[in-house]
Amino acid sequence: xxxxxxxxxxxxxxxxxxxxxxxxxxxxxxxxxxxxxxxxxxxxxxxxxxxxxxxxxxxxxxxxxxxxxxxxxxxxxxxxxxxxxxxxxxxxxxxxxxxxxxxxxxxxxxxxxxxxxxxxxxxxxxxxxxxxxxxxxxxxxxxxxxxxxxxxxxxxxxxxxxxxxxxxxxxxxxxxxxxxxxxxxxxxxxxxxxxxxxxxxxxxxxxxxxx
Amino acid sequence: xxxxxxxxxxxxxxxxxxxxxxxxxxxxxxxxxxxxxxxxxxxxxxxxxxxxxxxxxxxxxxxxxxxxxxxxxxxxxxxxxxxxxxxxxxxxxxxxxxxxxxxxxxxxxxxxxxxxxxxxxxxxxxxxxxxxxxxxxxxxxxxxxxxxxxxxxxxxxxxxxxxxxxxxxxxxxxxxxxxxxxxxxxxxxxxxxxxxxxxxxxxxxxxxxxxxxxxxxxxxxxxxxxxxxxxxxxxxxxxxxxxxxx
Numbered sequence: 001x002x003x004x005x006x007x008x009x010x011x012x013x014x015x016x017x018x019x020x021x022x023x024x025x026x027x028x029x030x031x032x033x034x035x036x037x038x039x040x041x042x043x044x045x046x047x048x049x050x051x052x053x054x055x056x057x058x059x060x061x062x063x064x065x066x067x068x069x070x071x072x073x074x075x076x077x078x079x080x081x082x083x084x085x086x087x088x089x090x091x092x093x094x095x096x097x098x099x100x101x102x103x104x105x106x107x108x109x110x111x112x113x114x115x116x117x118x119x120x121x122x123x124x125x126x127x128x129x130x131x132x133x134x135x136x137x138x139x140x141x142x143x144x145x146x147x148x149x150x151x152x153x154x155x156x157x158x159x160x161x162x163x164x165x166x167x168x169x170x171x172x173x174x175x176x177x178x179x180x181x182x183x184x185x186x187x188x189x190x191x192x193x194x195x196x197x198x199x200x201x202x203x204x205x206x207x208x209x210x211x
Numbered sequence: 212x213x214x215x216x217x218x219x220x221x222x223x224x225x226x227x228x229x230x231x232x233x234x235x236x237x238x239x240x241x242x243x244x245x246x247x248x249x250x251x252x253x254x255x256x257x258x259x260x261x262x263x264x265x266x267x268x269x270x271x272x273x274x275x276x277x278x279x280x281x282x283x284x285x286x287x288x289x290x291x292x293x294x295x296x297x298x299x300x301x302x303x304x305x306x307x308x309x310x311x312x313x314x315x316x317x318x319x320x321x322x323x324x325x326x327x328x329x330x331x332x333x334x335x336x337x338x339x340x341x342x343x344x345x346x347x348x349x350x351x352x353x354x355x356x357x358x359x360x361x362x363x364x365x366x367x368x369x370x371x372x373x374x375x376x377x378x379x380x381x382x383x384x385x386x387x388x389x390x391x392x393x394x395x396x397x398x399x400x401x402x403x404x405x406x407x408x409x410x411x412x413x414x415x416x417x418x419x420x421x422x423x424x425x426x427x428x429x430x431x432x433x434x435x436x437x438x439x440x441x442x443x444x445x446x447x448x449x450x451x452x453x454x455x456x457x
Contacts, residue, residue, distance in 0.1 A: 105275075110275065115264070206321075
């Protein structure tokens with residue numbers, strides 16, 4: 001496996017870069033859209049019930065199906081793959097954001113309002129920072145689905161490490177297949193580690209255990 | 212019911228008697244369904260709610276500190292909204308920590324690192340940081356053990372004596388009411404049934420409910436109220452007396 005990677009450095013680096021670009025862009029879009037939609041859910045109860053159930057059902061749509069269905073409309077390559085991955089990763093971010101913004105206790109919110117905070121200030125200074133750990137957890141779950149799902153992008157010509165898995169499969173070359181699979185796992189683990197770190201940072205105020 | 216400037220008025224009554232509701236109507240956390248509340252001569256309903264709250268400090272039973280902010284951040288909440296500069300906020304924080312009997316290095320701690328009593332001290336410091344005209348306290352010592360509670364009661368009296376801020380204090384604890392209050396308002400089922408100095412209440416309870424309630428008052432509290440009754444022979448125009456012997 002390592003031998004294959006070393007002998008095909010340039011191709012491997014290009015595929016890994018494609019995989020990363022696709023995953024990171026999809027995750028970033030999930031962050032923007034998910035937090036925005038989650039905030040709307042928090043502000044409007046009716047919107048909340050509609051959006052969270054739509055979000056939950058989005059999650060069960062197989063990405064490969066989304067990509068193939070979109071082919072006539074969006075063609076092949078980066079964009080339809082991105083679209084499918086955003087659909088795949090959106091739901092945990094939306095649902096966690098909507099729930100997390102409500103997680104500050106009523107006493108805390110009352111104290112904030114009594115301290116002459118405007119609603120906008122309560123949101124930015126109190127609700128959002130207190131929601132951060134749960135939102136980060138949502139992004140972590142979403143990031144893991146996206147990084148694994150990005151291997152499917154190879155089916156519609158968007159490249160990525162899935163290409164190694166596919167060619168490994170078709171050529172019965174276990175080393176190529178493993179190069180793709182193990183690298184994908186490494187990316188997933190990095191995402192996991194990154195968001196665990198962010199989580200720890202965002203909860204550092206909790207239980208610092210006295211002197 | 213009118214609260215004289217500089218007085219410590221206790222709202223007392225059983226659970227569900229409406230004392231907390233009354234308190235929250237003062238800073239408009241709850242809108243009154245009828246009647247009006249005047250704040251220094253102006254109907255609060257006509258005032259900008261943020262401006263009103265800048266002048267009213269609020270302490271809850273559970274200190275309700277912002278858990279993600281340090282002690283300094285919590286205390287700085289209102290000063291930041293008032294637009295103070297960093298230097299002034301830092302000076303005020305140190306001043307308040309000292310006033311509340313907390314070491315200066317507590318400023319960088321998070322609420323989870325403090326005991327219940329320390330949290331409530333920070334809660335009070337946060338409420339008075341912007342030097343509000345009126346301080347509302349909703350059973351602030353209710354969740355504390357007896358020793359900590361007594362200590363904080365002493366501190367509150369000390370602070371009140373020093374700065375003569377107007378305080379509205381809600382409690383269901385009779386002894387606490389008579390210990391702290393220049394005046395005590397007794398509430399029952401949403402109505403104010405008696406309002407006067409502790410000594411007046413003991414001499415003339417005026418209603419069956421007030422009489423029944425006073426039956427639960429400890430002898431110690433009665434003795435203290437009668438002692439104070441001599442000192443605070445308060446003029447009826449509501450001007451503030453200048454000495455309370457605790």
